Amino acid sequence: MTDFTCVIAQPIHQDGIELLHEAGIRVVHTPAPDPVSLGSVLGNADALIVRSAEVNRTMLDRARRLKLIGVHGVGVNAIDIAAATEHGVIVANTPGSNAQAVAEQAIALMFAAARRVPLADRTVREGDFFAFKYSVPMIELEGSTFGVVGFGNIGQRTARMAKGLGMRVITYSPNAPDSALAEVGVKRAQSLEVLLGDADIVSIHVALNEQTHNLIGRQELARMKPTALLINTGRGGTVDEIALAEMLAEERLAGAGLDVFAVEPIPYDHPLLALDNVVLSPHNGGSTATSMSRTARAVAQHVVDMSRGQLPTQVLNPLVITNQEAP
Template identity: 40%
Template sequence: MQCFLIQPIHQDGIDILRSAGLDVRVASSSDMAVVSAEIGDASAVITRNAGLDRAAMDAARGLKVVGIHGTGYDRVDVRHADAIGLPIVNTPGANVQSVAEHAIAQILGVAKRVRDGDAAVREGRFAYRYVGDFVEINGKTLGIVGFGRIGRRVAEIAKLGFGMTVLVHSPSVPREHIIAAGFEPTDTLDALLDRVDVLSLHQRLTPDTHHQFDRERLGRLRQGAILVNTARGALVDADALIEAVETGHLLGAAMDVFDPEPLPADHPYTRCPGIVLSPHTGGATREALSRTAVEIASQVVDVLDGRKPAHLVNEALWDRRR
């Protein structure tokens, strides 16, 4: 049997696959046309943010399982996988701490103008310390949109580490769960936006959340607010975010995710110095990469050996799987 890797994973995961008797192949490109041409006789496939489309699934007639190295599955054709009885597994908890830390780093990076300060010293502009617009986050109000594992961890760090008041909007999570965790739920997104100094996004991308943060929504944020996004790039309307930063309505923003990815070198984000950019590195710490690779490889092996895995995206099809 073969496991086809669309994108690289940590060696610890590869070792598990090989120990289970799987040959491991790596795609020459994550482009779906290339994947369709190269997937061949794979019994399993592991993808990261490249996803897996219908054509690639159909090209691998012997495919038994799709592994998602991470949480999000918006780029995997889950509906088609359901139709052909193909189980999909993911790793919803493996990168939580790393992504949460990155979100906090983004908040601090904008608030403390870390990138601008670094550039000022390198360029001999030490007087930047007198003119830079720096703020504390202690005592400020943080808005969390999406109270999954990562959103919850960011909320915990912000409250316990920085004394922030935390508001949460997450329609899929009961109010009492948010209250029990020590945070304040808001019934509507707009009610949250009106009150926060910092906004951190942790939603899934769906047709309803695509460009949810448009000009109107960003305009509801307080003057001088900060937005950070470690979830999905298409949650935010890029033109609206650039406008909000360049007009000074927002103190700044930070994006770790983009639409499309990789971000083209000529994308308007790259010409907006008020937006801090990172190449989807939130879950790319050495610790998270090892945990995620081990968890996804172990679940792939479980499925191939007939054992129900811990994290099935499409759990309802388990008894009618291929």
Template identity: 40%
Template sequence: MSGKPIVSVLSTKDAPLHEDAVKMLLEYFNVRFVTTKGWVVDEDVLRGVVGSDAILVRIGRVDKSVMDVCPNLKIISVHGVGTDRVDVEEATRRGILVTYTPGANAPAVAELTVGLMITILRNLHLIIDKMLEGRWDDARVFGTGSEVCGKVVGLVGIGNIGSRVARIVKAMGAEVIAYDPYVTEERARELGVKLVDLETLLKQADIISIHAPLTKETYHIINEDRLKMMKPTAVIVNTARGGLIDTEALYKALKEGWIAGAALDVTDPEPLPQEHPLYKLPNVVITPHVGGSTYESMRRVSLMAAEEVVRRFKGLPPLNPVNPQVLKQ
């Protein structure tokens, strides 16, 4: 084996790192491909990463146990924006840089978000089911739905993805309001969005779409009390993180008619167990966390994540650090 640093790439069999990013890494590193079982850290993962100088997380988790077997770890590069899969606090304590790839998958996630809005508003999931059974007349029963045009769309978060969704739905004729404590009034005006508090958003919006990171503060930001604030005709879309919504409270809200529908690309837990009652509700659309999964997006995100690893070992500053304070240690 050469003296090149070791980079471990964590991914599942069906979600590899893009080949162009692999080529970039192979030019500078010994690359290990460690197959994970989703977000689980098990003995196979620990054996695979042991002694790594860098870890690129396509799909997987990096916690204290992973860091313990990699005493020379210098960077954890997250493929995507979900840094909740890394124990950032522990990495920072050890002086390990964590990076992520904001914006790279924003076009893909924003487009799916709007697609899910249209799907739940127009009952496309029910129509398609009936058409696949060859039941034309039964499909037409669900043919009268609602438009985005003229609706109030409430965005919880208007960062890279939320701001793109805002521009798309405004072009479709919607009014957009948003809750985001980190966005200035000036930025909101640039987007043509009115900033409101969360309670106002929940009460006024016809379509609520969530684009916030999952943190201790945002966990279950949509809970039973807040679901009860929503209009009975409103729908909610989540393409961010499953833990932002209390799943059991959402089921209750949909089952009992507090709200009209939900479209989810993410769930809590994820994947949702096959026997979960949400699957049986007609006013729910669920996709398997594919918001960022386009060919274009996967290449952009993979190259950004790989570039961060290369920059770390070339002594160049990171482009998107999560914990920049480690650079001063």
């Protein structure tokens, strides 16, 4: 056993924990992922593994030995990366490890919203069999247009699946190279507005930042067809949820499928919870057994590398490394 200590803030797959143990790393689990509980155990930590837990400047001030924050997944919105950089703490995430699972979740939500699966299930259980069958309209997907907003790893995988279903696929992703679109056989929309007006299903796959906050707002939603579906497995803050709820309630949009929310967990009084034409899941798009094992091992490997004096892959703040190498 080395004196290298890793704090795990939120549950990860046992395969990742075993990798840490095999490397002789001391593992500490926090009782809760809140800043107070987490901050109380960071004083002696060399590495920290988080999924969505907040890591702020105050916590980093107390983490005198901390060398690495390993992110289980892609999203780093809850981490103060600027403060981590100032404290000389490397932040490394695990992009791609859950891409297939999230892409499958996007397609699953599309099917569930198009065929009103949750409502169908509930009405069968309540004995309202024929009322649902003869009165609730549903959407057939083959031949429809699938719009992908953001053509990274997950967006590309989702596009491939949609094409396999016989859908026409377009994307709005200004930074995506033409070669990536050509490889999947996807056409580029010249603007977000064009995509929104053309697509029958819009699937969001962008990171959350200043440019993408409320990227799909009231005006953008109004450009969509009233028969269209909105799917979001990217980040909750990219969609104006209040405007979306209003559009769904007024049937100016046929349906939606959401795995992510601006505030998680979603507040109990959120207007989306009262609607039958939206399918909700608790940000578990990447949580298949296979992807959880893959992601846990990837983030654990970052920790193992650091414990051996090696740099992890996927460093998000390379300035830390530059500062350490400077004379």
